[in-house]
Amino acid sequence: MLSLQYREDWGRILEPTVTQVRDLTQARRAAEALLSELARQGYGEATVFAILLAVEEGLNNAIRHGNGSDRSKTVEFAYEVSSEKTVVRITDEGCGFKPQNIPDPTADENLEKPTGRGITLMRAYMDEVVFSERGNENRMVKWNPEASKPRPEN
Amino acid sequence: MSEDASEGVQNPRMDVSFFDGVVLVELKDRKILDEVSIMQIGEQLNAVLQKIAQEGLPRFVVDFTNVSHMSSSALGVLITLHKRIREKRGQLRLCCIQPAIYEIFVITRLNEIFQIRQSRQEALDSLS
Numbered sequence: 256m257l258s259l260q261y262r263e264d265w266g267r268i269l270e271p272t273v274t275q276v277r278d279l280t281q282a283r284r285a286a287e288a289l290l291s292e293l294a295r296q297g298y299g300e301a302t303v304f305a306i307l308l309a310v311e312e313g314l315n316n317a318i319r320h321g322n323g324s325d326r327s328k329t330v331e332f333a334y335e336v337s338s339e340k341t342v343v344r345i346t347d348e349g350c351g352f353k354p355q356n357i358p359d360p361t362a363d364e365n366l367e368k369p370t371g372r373g374i375t376l377m378r379a380y381m382d383e384v385v386f387s388e389r390g391n392e393n394r395m396v397k398w399n400p401e402a403s404k405p406r407p408e409n
Numbered sequence: 410m411s412e413d414a415s416e417g418v419q420n421p422r423m424d425v426s427f428f429d430g431v432v433l434v435e436l437k438d439r440k441i442l443d444e445v446s447i448m449q450i451g452e453q454l455n456a457v458l459q460k461i462a463q464e465g466l467p468r469f470v471v472d473f474t475n476v477s478h479m480s481s482s483a484l485g486v487l488i489t490l491h492k493r494i495r496e497k498r499g500q501l502r503l504c505c506i507q508p509a510i511y512e513i514f515v516i517t518r519l520n521e522i523f524q525i526r527q528s529r530q531e532a533l534d535s536l537s
Contacts, residue, residue, distance in 0.1 A: 279444050304478065304509050311442050311480050319444075361518045367492065369485035372517050376481055379516045 271333040271344070277326045282314040285332050289343075292336045299401045305380035306341055306397050310334075312373035313345045313393050321347025321391055339402045343395045351390030422450045425457055431536045432461050433529070435472040441479040451486040458493055467499030468536040472529055474505040484519060491523065500524075504532035 272292070274285040289310060293303050314332060322328040328348040335342050358365050360372045378384050383396040424435040434457065438446055454471075461467050471487070487503070494501045504526045506514070514520040526532040 283443050301509065307478060308480065315444070315480065315482065366518055366522055367488055369488045370481075372481035372484060376513065376516060
């Protein structure tokens, strides 16, 4: 059961890589940089898939819904990748939202709505997903299932 | 027998061909993530639909062989296409969806909305 309660100390990023993005093109570039880091740290394909999907959804939400696609506003994209886990923090300048007010896209009556699946996918693919009280900041953690495995020789 | 139907489209994001009246759309992008690409895919799918709907009930196959990443916005485009095809009393099949992508359909329960076939041939056969 994931907690929606936000704690200041949760998912603290000690040495984050921080990028300010204003639009989806810049977001894409920032996500690609994270991908390179995941590859460098030896994350497996399925874990990279999960993190990329969640980050894309989070950045899209922040830019489009949070900042209303206003290029004068920025989204701060911060992440830290270690061999054990990846922590991501996405902060927009919007007035926030209550995640519990987002209709469940998997409810029968919502199945054919074209939007509203981003947060469901983020929760499905990341180990922890929380939003700040105001709802304009989102932190996610993905543990690396490969971390405990011995590295192959060479 | 097939023919190329993507002629004249700027930056085509798909290959379009016809098999006995069924239109086959093969998505070309490996990652369907950015909004510009997704918007173009939506517009191009709609253009194909409008074109074939003039000739009868649209029968549509979307082939995901090349697709290894996609976002929720891309799902929205498929839902819109599905609705438009249904409005025209046509049929849609999706095929060749990689397991990781199929999981997205399962998580969102869209595997219950879309008719998904494993192979292109199965999808085409189911519409002929």
